[in-house]
Each structure stands twice: as C-alpha cells, then as structure tokens.
Amino acid sequence: MRILIVEDDPRIAAYLSQALKGSGYVVESVADGEEAWFLGDSEDYGAVILDLGLPGLDGLTVLKRWRANGRTMPVLILTARGGWVERVEGIDAGADDYLPKPFQMEELLARLRALLRRSGGHAAPVIEVDGVCLDERLMRVTAQGGPIALTPLEYRLLSYLMHQRDRVVPQSELAEHVYDHDHDRDNNALEALVSRVRRKVGGRLIQTRRGFGYVIEQVP
Amino acid sequence: MRILIVEDDPRIAAYLSQALKGSGYVVESVADGEEAWFLGDSEDYGAVILDLGLPGLDGLTVLKRWRANGRTMPVLILTARGGWVERVEGIDAGADDYLPKPFQMEELLARLRALLRRSGGHAAPVIEVDGVCLDERLMRVTAQGGPIALTPLEYRLLSYLMHQRDRVVPQSELAEHVYDHDHDRDNNALEALVSRVRRKVGGRLIQTRRGFGYVIEQVP
DNA sequence: AGAGGCATGTCAGAATTTTATCAGCTTCGC
C-alpha cells in the first residue's frame, strides 16, 4: 500500500517514513503544498498523512482541492493546531481523521489501519456473461451498452441464473427461487417468464436443456 | 440515518440523543451491553456510538462480536478511558474512530459525518448528484443554485438516498432510516413522502425500482 | 388561550406496471 506523507518538518517526516516503511507501506514524502497538491491529484495513494502548516499552499486548501477534483483517498490530518474548532474544520474539509501532535506512533498506525480497512471494501458486484452485465447494487442489467428494464420477477430469474452460470438449473429449483413459496406449479408461468427475459437480453444467453432446465454458459 | 447509541450514563445518553436528533438522525439508545450486542447484530444502523464501560457486557467485547459476525457499520468509541493504549486497542478491535470524554459535541458530529460519508464509499463533505447538493454540516439542500426548504422527514429521506446513491434502497430499509422505530408499516406514508420530495428536488432524481425500492443514480 | 401555519399521516382513486393464464404454435427426441 502506497502512502503519501505531506510534512514540512524533516525530522517528523523521517520518523513517519521510517515507521510506515517498518509497517510494510510504500512511502512517498513531500514538504511543499504545491507539490503535495500535484502528487495527490495525479498519483494514486492508498492514504495521505497531511500536515496543515505548510510552505507554499496550506494543507486545508490542498485537501479541499483534492476533494473538489473527486479524489477519494483517505486523508489523516496530523498537526499541532489542536483545538476542537480546527479539528472540526479539518474533518469537514474532507479529512477522515484528525490526530493532534504530539502523537503516539502506535495510535497513528492504528488509525491508519482503520482508514485503510474502511476504504477498501467497495468493489462493484457485477456479473458479466456474453456482453450482458448484472449490477447487483443498481439492480440493473445492461447489454451492449444499453440498459435493459427488467421487472422484479424477470430480474430475479436472470439474477439466479447468472449466479448459477455454467450449471443447469432445474425448473423446479428456478421456480423456488423466483416465486414465493406458495405458488402454482402446474402452469407455464415460468416458461412465459423465460420467454420475456429472452426477448429483452437476447435469445441465446439463456439456453434450454430439454427435460432438465435452463443454463447460462460463461463461454459461448 | 439511523444511529445506535450505547451509553449507560443516562444524562450523556440524553444529551447525545438530543444532539443527534437535532442533526437529522434517527436515534435509538441502549444502556446495556447484552442488549446492544443483540440490536447491533440484528438491526440495521448507519453507525454506532459506543461507550466502553457498560453493565452486563463490556463494550469492546460487544464490538468484537459484531465484527466477528460480519457486521460492518461504522463504530465510534466514546469513553473516558483516554490513554493511547486504550485507543489503539479500541481501533484494532474494529472501531473506526475513538473520541475521549469529555468531548465537544461539534467534534463528535463532525467525526460522525466523516464516518458516514466514508462508509457510503465517498470522501467529499458535500454530496452532489445531478445539480442537487446536500450539505450535511449545514443540513441544507440546494438545486441549480437555489436553496430548497425540506421538512425534517423529507431531509432524512433525501439524505439517506444520497448517501446510498447508486444502490437500490428497499422501501423497508428506507423506512427504518427515516422513521422512528415504532411506526406503522402498511400505510403509504413513505410513498407520500417520496412524492413530496420529488416535487421539491425535481422528479427524475429519485427513481423508482418497482418491486424493489428507490435509487438515486449518480450518472443518469 | 386561541389563531394560524406547518408537518405529516390517511384515504381514495388514478395511473402505471407487472404477471398469470390460455390457446395455439414450434421444436425436440425417439
């Protein structure tokens, strides 16, 4: 994990750098506000440790510009300006944590771990087969770039089959996962549903295994 | 946004509860460790404010059990045990922030805002979607430059949906985070509320996913 | 205390979308 240290006191910068390297991080260090702004804007860091009293450009200004530009890396402010008013100001400028100097290195490392832990878990859950994408957060399906409007039952059906891709799903099992438990089984509602989904996502995605069920194959 | 307060001192709990409600949160409060564990394990909270010195079950133990069970809501520890060793211990037990008593309410609110915006996967202190801006610090919403007057419930609804943007929010979840715990479920108050918010912020911001819920999409 | 204003729940009917059902058709396996 790559960490940017923005700190103008060379002794503190060296101390931080050494401790972070000792914890397994890759560290870059700058002492100047302008340079910090440029690096944070153009490079990719797992987190930033930011001192506020900087030559050139103030730390808070740097942070606000990063956020205005859509940079979302976690930022831990570390400064001697210790009053609660400054802390509120720093956090509301877009910082994730604020640690006053002097500080215990152990605590800084713990807080950094917490920031990294929290910022890590946002992978987009998207399943894609043959150009058809299923976005589970948006509950939306796209095919060849265009969004496809699916009704609730249609979505449940496609979602289940895509989760079970490369496996033949018996009709009875599919029905159990699409319909509420008390549902007529001796009609062809499921087949009608499959038919409608096929018309929307393209006919060859959902294949019929006559006598067994349906399957979505990953490799066409 | 629904917040759980775990605090055994009734005066501090009342103080917290009042301040959080004033900032537009839906608040639940418990004083007992066992009960806190149960609620945090089974209910859905946007964040938890956790005191460590509790009757019944220790706060740290409660937190560790939540994390062991896969609960990922942000937790802010708030306690009089102020040494840095305790802070490191609390953070490494899975807390996201640690604020020693006594504390400034302003700072707690700021840190809570930081936790909530980060847990939604974002960093900037102001959320903006399609020309509509939500400033949590000022509790103010603007659209196309003009401020929009929202009632408390309307604000909670819009705020929650904007925090959860690009994710479909089921009606039941939305209701939990907008209304206090004891509330009728089989009326259409929520739909009426959505309708009112739509009239104020423009009809196409909040989209309906029939059968699933509502969503605010960042990229329309 | 009373008036007025505001926030919000409630209701009914409208608007819209979704789904079951049916009938006839097609395809598949033997």
Place this chain on the structure above:
DNA sequence: GCGAAGCTGATAAAATTCTGACATGCCTCT
C-alpha cells in the same frame, strides 16, 4: 411421424405506486 416439452403473443387480472385532498396534531406567535 408422434407425443411431449417448450415457446410466444394476447389479454385480463392483479399488484404497485403516485398524487391530490383532507384531517390531525403540534408548535409558535400574538
């Protein structure tokens, strides 16, 4: 070719959601 399994379009029925109107209750101001 035959029977069974599966497909599809049409349509009616059902479910969901929206919205305006109204009622209620709370708060503030006089």
